[in-house]
Amino acid sequence: MNGLFNVGLTHFLVLGAIVFALGVLTVSTRRNAVSILMGVELVLNAANINYVAFAHYVSGGVSGQVFAVFIIVLAAAEAAIALAIVLAIFREFRTINADETSTLKE
């Protein structure tokens, strides 16, 4: 039981895996485009947790943190562009349901 509460790398990795799984699950199941974007954010943040955890416990230094910061910035930019696209889709189709906007299929 000691190991369970003695927080180490494993805990972070398990947390990251859970968040990642939740993100993937969200992306796979949600139909609302904004929800899917939120799932993507979860996946990215799971990656951030892993970076920071590995940086702290394995390599040392701050390169993991720097990567995490970069990813956060990237995610922000991605969210901005994605939301703009969603807005454009809404204007075109009057919906943001991903199932109904499948015209690129053909």
Added chain:
Amino acid sequence: MHELTVVLQRVTETGPMWLIPLFPFVGAVINGLFGKLLQDRVGKSAVHTIAIGVMCGAALLSVIFCIKLAALPEGARNLHSLAFPMVSIGAARFDMAFAMDPLSATMALIITIVGTLIHIYSVGYMHEEPAYWRFFCYLNLFVFSMLLLVLGDNFIVMFFGWEGVGLCSYLLIGFWYTDVAKARAGMKAFIVNRIGDFGFVTGVLFLFWGLGGSWLPSGQYVKDLAPKGNYVQARVVEEPAEPAAERAPAAQEETARVYVGPTLTFSELRNQLALSRADGERPVARLLSQDKTVWGVPLIFLVCLGLFIGACGKSAQIPLYVWLPDAMAGPTPVSALIHAATMVTAGVYMVARLNFLFALSPGAMTVVAGVGALTALFAATMGFFQYDIKRVLAYSTVSQLGFMFIGVGTGAYWAGAFHLLTHACFKACLFLGSGSVIHGMHFLEHKKHAARAGHAEGEHPAADPRLAPDPYDPQDMRNMGGLRKLMPATHWTYLIACITIAGFFPLAAFFSKDEILYRAFVNGNTLIPGPLIWLTGIVAAGGTAFYMFRSYFMTFWFREPTAEMREHVHESPTSMTGVLWVLALASITIGAILGWPHHALLERWMEPVTAIARVQFHDKPFGIELGFSLFSILVAAVGTYTAYYFYKDAARAQERKQALPASFLHKLLYRKYYVDELYEATVLRGTIALSRGLAWFDLHVIDFLVDGTARLGVAASFLGGQIDKWIVDGAVNGLAEAIIAGGRQLRRIQTGRINNYATVVAIGAVALIVIAFLGQ
């Protein structure tokens, strides 16, 4: 090593002799391409100015080169001029090269000068002709070909000319090609000439073949597929070495390289035949005349026979003479130029040119002289009772050509060439005189058209043309008579030419014909005795006097001209009568100038040409020679008197008229011994039957095979089509359809739902990780 000697023919390179034939060629091209334009725009004078201009140019050049030739020393009288090289295959080299020796110089002068005169004459004769330019184009083309023939320095150039004159003859005989009979006459001439040409080519090929390769003593021929000539050194001598003669040591020894081997060039051929060993034997000559045989016949005999068949075709000798009388369908100047003065003498010229070949084979000489004698006699008799004035002259030409062949066949080459020369003058004069008469009688043609227009059905050709003339035929002598008062110039020149051809002293043919007959009598070269040839010839000469004076009296005497003739017949224009006078004058003088007996001018001139031909004559004293001459004048006088007796006026003709047509002989002669009918029945029918048979074979056997092949092809291609349709196309289409079906199935994966894609990506990523994990 045998020491060889040679009586060398030295060849002198000279300036552009090829200009001589080029002149008429240019004239022919200009008139051929632009003649119609010129005639329409400028007028007929432009056409004949060009044609006559180029002829004058050629004549002038011929004279210049002839003078150049005469200025050379005797042994070197052979001008040579290369225009351009043509082909060179192995040992065979053909160049467009020209050579002029005394013989070809004489021929070139005859062709260009008589040719020019006849061109001038044609201006008057053809002035009504719409296709004036075409006529002059053909005439120039003919002169060009004829000059190629006589000036060519090898067999190939000669053959070009040989074929060219045949073509022009065909074109000019059929000049009025809308008349079927005339077109047929042209074709007949062409086809008969082709038979001769075949012989000519055979002879040339035999010769070329015979000089190459080698023969074993057993007689077996060893093929040499790439025969090469080689050069030998020989000492040059002036006289041929006699077998037993002591050879005097020469002051300065001259040697020359002589070509030995297959050749087509006359001078090379001549020089290698002139090679002689110290014992007098000539190796190359011996090779041809003794060592090489085909089925036991010396090769030289076959060569000469082939060449002589060619000469027979061109020069209208038995059995190939049939085309010449029909050739009279052409315009009269053409008959004078081509079918009397020049083209028909090509055969005589060729035999004289190749004297060194013919002299090697007594058999060939016998054939030449024998055929000549027979032709002279038979053609003369065929001319006895012809009514068409041009036909009389045609048979006369055939007969005179026979005389020339007697000359060249018995070894009297210069005499043959001499008769050729005099004949060119007096026969051209006769033909042009007859042309002038026909020109005068032309009103009959107009009358015929008028009569035809009047009543279309009014044509009743006489049942037997021997009994009554076609009243509208301007060439039938029975429609003439009494023309001497209406056409005085024509009358006088025709009379002069008649006296000449009959052989009266001192006109041209007396010298030439007598020389031939005398030489025939004393010759020791033919296998048949000379006196026999002489006898045949003298009978023919008597016949000649008869039929020529018959034509003269029938045309110019016989009866008084009718009122109609007085009204219409007129003397021909000066351009025609002037030419007649020139030719008549030449007929009178040329014989005495060139042929005065005993070492005549022309004989000396021709000597270098025949220097190596070994011929012998058993010369008789001058008194006997004179006796021969007197006898032949007597014979001519008898012939002339017979003609005078029967044809001087109509009264005497009356009794003859009763008797003659009934007689079998008259009919036989009038029908020309039925030779045409014989050819018709045998050669012509035979050919037609053969062609019918071949047509049947073609239709039933060849076509069956061809059709069968075609059907097989159709079946095979049907099968191929089915295979293509079902198997090949099936494979291709099946593949395409499989891919389309596969694609349709794969399309289902692409749902267009982003969630599905994300799921698949996630599953894939997990799967990859698991695989990577398991793989460790």
